[in-house]
Amino acid sequence: MLLSARTQHPVDVYEMVVEPACSHASDSHPPGTTEILVQLAGTLTLSLRSDDLSLRAGDAVRFSADVSHGYRNDGDQVSRTLCVITYSAPE
Numbered sequence: 001m002l003l004s005a006r007t008q009h010p011v012d013v014y015e016m017v018v019e020p021a022c023s024h025a026s027d028s029h030p031p032g033t034t035e036i037l038v039q040l041a042g043t044l045t046l047s048l049r050s051d052d053l054s055l056r057a058g059d060a061v062r063f064s065a066d067v068s069h070g071y072r073n074d075g076d077q078v079s080r081t082l083c084v085i086t087y088s089a090p091e
Helices: none
Strands: 011-018 025-026 036-041 041-047 053-057 061-066 069-072 081-084
Touching: 011 025, 011 069, 025 041, 036 041, 036 053, 041 061, 053 061
Parallel strands: none
Antiparallel strands: 011 081, 025 069, 036 061, 036 081, 041 053, 041 069
């Protein structure tokens, strides 16, 4: 289960599509924000701090998204990724 009606935190869920040879830089999100990426098709490189993590179809990763990060498609096919962003609870 990705989401529950009892979730106290704001959540964004969307499909991220990155064309070959394209990238997207993301500023840091508010403190306590996490992202879960599930690679659906193609490949995607997640740049987080000074590390790069390559995702292939079927891979998943969870990370703290309160730092600058980015996504890059070094492959020759469209990258499709399920992205779930969970923000810290509003005060």
